[in-house]
Amino acid sequence: MPSLPPKHYAVLGGGISGLTTAWYLMRGAPPETKITLIEAANKLGGWIQTTRVGEEQVLFEQGPRTLRPSGLSGLATLDMIIQLKLTSSFLGISSSHSASKKRYIYYPDKLNELPSSFFGALTSLFTLPVLKGIIPGLLREPFVPKRKLHDNDKDFDDESIHSFVSRRINSHIADNMISALIHGIYAGDVTKLSVRSTFPLLYYSERKYGSLLKAMLVKSNKKNNDNIIPISHQDQILQRTLVEQNKELLKSVQGISMYSFRDGVEELVSAIESELAASEKVEIIRGQAVKNLSFEDEIQTIQGKRIDGIDHVISTIPSFELKKILYHSKSPSLPHLDYNPAVTVAVVNLAYDRPKILPVIGFGYLIPQTTPNNLNYGLGVVFDSCAIPEQDPKAPTVTKLTVMMGGHYYDDNNIDMENMSDEEILSQAQNLVQSHLDITAAPIHALVRLQKNCIPQYYVGHYGRMKQLHEAIKSNERYAGKLSVTGASYWGVSVNDCVLNARKLVENLLSNDFKDKETMGGTRKIITGLERVEEEENISF
Numbered sequence: 001m002p003s004l005p006p007k008h009y010a011v012l013g014g015g016i017s018g019l020t021t022a023w024y025l026m027r028g029a030p031p032e033t034k035i036t037l038i039e040a041a042n043k044l045g046g047w048i049q050t051t052r053v054g055e056e057q058v059l060f061e062q063g064p065r066t067l068r069p070s071g072l073s074g075l076a077t078l079d080m081i082i083q084l085k086l087t088s089s090f091l092g093i094s095s096s097h098s099a100s101k102k103r104y105i106y107y108p109d110k111l112n113e114l115p116s117s118f119f120g121a122l123t124s125l126f127t128l129p130v131l132k133g134i135i136p137g138l139l140r141e142p143f144v145p146k147r148k149l150h151d152n153d154k155d156f157d158d159e160s161i162h163s164f165v166s167r168r169i170n171s172h173i174a175d176n177m178i179s180a181l182i183h184g185i186y187a188g189d190v191t192k193l194s195v196r197s198t199f200p201l202l203y204y205s206e207r208k209y210g211s212l213l214k215a216m217l218v219k220s221n222k223k224n225n226d227n228i229i230p231i232s233h234q235d236q237i238l239q240r241t242l243v244e245q246n247k248e249l250l251k252s253v254q255g256i257s258m259y260s261f262r263d264g265v266e267e268l269v270s271a272i273e274s275e276l277a278a279s280e281k282v283e284i285i286r287g288q289a290v291k292n293l294s295f296e297d298e299i300q301t302i303q304g305k306r307i308d309g310i311d312h313v314i315s316t317i318p319s320f321e322l323k324k325i326l327y328h329s330k331s332p333s334l335p336h337l338d339y340n341p342a343v344t345v346a347v348v349n350l351a352y353d354r355p356k357i358l359p360v361i362g363f364g365y366l367i368p369q370t371t372p373n374n375l376n377y378g379l380g381v382v383f384d385s386c387a388i389p390e391q392d393p394k395a396p397t398v399t400k401l402t403v404m405m406g407g408h409y410y411d412d413n414n415i416d417m418e419n420m421s422d423e424e425i426l427s428q429a430q431n432l433v434q435s436h437l438d439i440t441a442a443p444i445h446a447l448v449r450l451q452k453n454c455i456p457q458y459y460v461g462h463y464g465r466m467k468q469l470h471e472a473i474k475s476n477e478r479y480a481g482k483l484s485v486t487g488a489s490y491w492g493v494s495v496n497d498c499v500l501n502a503r504k505l506v507e508n509l510l511s512n513d514f515k516d517k518e519t520m521g522g523t524r525k526i527i528t529g530l531e532r533v534e535e536e537e538n539i540s541f
């Protein structure tokens with residue numbers, strides 16, 4: 001375990017997690033520190049990809065299209081946006097806008113508008129096919145006993161979201177509404193994903209209050225400051241600091257539910273990239289995947305050229321990729337890195353030269369696992385032009401849609417996407433919007449992108465596995481104090497989660513160095529990036 005602060009960090013992966021990690025290191029590490037960011041693709045940003053097409057320069061998002069300002073992670077991203085001086089490009093969407101309020105589920109053969117208010121809920125709870133059975137389910141929910149917890153498997157106390165919702169409400173809601181929601185965030189299978197890691201609010205509501213409704217009632221009392229999801233000391237301090245430092249900004253984003261930038265989400269990537277490129281501390285290597293990561297006598301990464309003399313590696317690449325490069329170097333194996341898969345999503349952007357082509361307005365719709373005749377594995381469709389028309393000043397009358405297909409279905413049905421042409425994928429997307437939205441016109445612009453392995457799937461037991469991984473890194477002298485991990489494979493798939501986790505990791509690494517100087521070389525704490533498992537250690541349910 002090294003006792004001196006690292007002089008040379010290698011950051012693996014140039015997606016939003018790698019960029020954020022390198023950016024906070026650049027700002028906080030001592031001046032003599034060297035940071036090498038290595039990305040396999042020629043372009044940085046991972047699945048954040050914005051492209052303008054055609055004479056009208058129509059903006060297409062091929063990855064995340066909006067960010068959310070809420071919660072600590074939302075605040076962390078906003079804080080970074082201010083530091084990057086991106087506020088002049090900021091485009092907010094208010095909570096009262098139809099793109100924020102109106103969301104639909106396609107079930108079984110029509111769009112069901114989800115209730116966005118209490119009064120809306122009163123009618124839709126009784127009439128929508130997708131919400132059938134929800135009233136009796138909710139009435140009995142407070143009386144459903146809490147799932148028994150065995151002391152010896154506390155870390156692995158978990159079940160699938162489907163099992164949780166079926167047990168506490170009913171299986172119709174799990175099959176339909178919840179499976180659709182899971183398509184809209186994880187493109188995943190509701191029967192495989194962990195409730196504890198993907199919907200911690202549900203998990204902790206049961207653990208703490210014995211019922212979801214009771215937890216909601218307790219939280220609706222404004223005087224109650226209790227957090228349902230446990231918040232770490234580090235998060236509490238960060239929350240206080242960020243609120244204190246960004247009072248003006250917080251006032252200005254009040255009432256905003258989502259936002260992007262004039263030139264799309266990729267503006268965030270470009271702003272970070274420019275600052276990194278201008279720093280003497282940072283070297284960016286792109287177009288070269290790390291093939292081998294060795295922790296033998298010294299750390300080496302081997303891609304096009306070999307890099308020696310690295311003191312600390314921060315891996316932000318998918319955990320199963322980390323496993324592959326460690327395996328090649330015959331370093332001792334770390335557990336669970338390749339347990340969770342990641343899914344591939346086919347993203348098809350379509351632009352039509354007519355303003356009123358859609359039967360409804362809103363954010364878009366999702367397709368649950370139970371919708372019949374879903375032959376092209378549709379997950380959902382976003383109505384992009386409803387949300388931020390300011391991004392298309394030269395094409396004010398264009399209607400833009402993004403069709404998302406595949407996800408877990410590609411794996412479940414052994415679909416080899418490598419063999420599918422863009423034309424085939426485009427034609428599947430057009431068939432889908434024709435059958436669901438009755439759109440038969442040909443798009444004036446279309447873009448197809450297969451986002452390979454873009455969303456990690458936190459399968460049941462993820463929390464327990466991460467705890468074992470944390471302990472394995474800490475207790476292995478090859479890795480302890482030399483390897484940390486962050487990124488979407490571990491604690492949250494959203495841009496906000498990636499930013500917050502990268503920031504916290506760098507804060508922990510650098511405050512460690514500071515402590516070290518104070519004590520003139522005392523033992524440095526081992527930071528793995530998975531410290532969240534220690535934060536939950538002392539909670540009693």
Ligand SMILES: C=Cc1c2[nH]c(c1C)Cc1[nH]c(c(CCC(=O)O)c1C)Cc1[nH]c(c(C)c1CCC(=O)O)Cc1[nH]c(c(C)c1C=C)C2
Nearest residue numbers: 103104183184185187364365366379380381382404494495
């Ligand atoms: C149809 C497929 C998908 C849609 N978006 C995504 C997929 C796979 C990806 C995605 N969506 C969300 C996240 C995480 C958080 C983030 O970065 O903002 C990811 C990776 C956010 C999200 N989208 C929907 C919900 C309910 C959420 C959670 C947060 C929130 O409440 O906003 C719903 C939703 N997603 C899509 C559609 C068409 C849709 C609703 C109609 C597209």
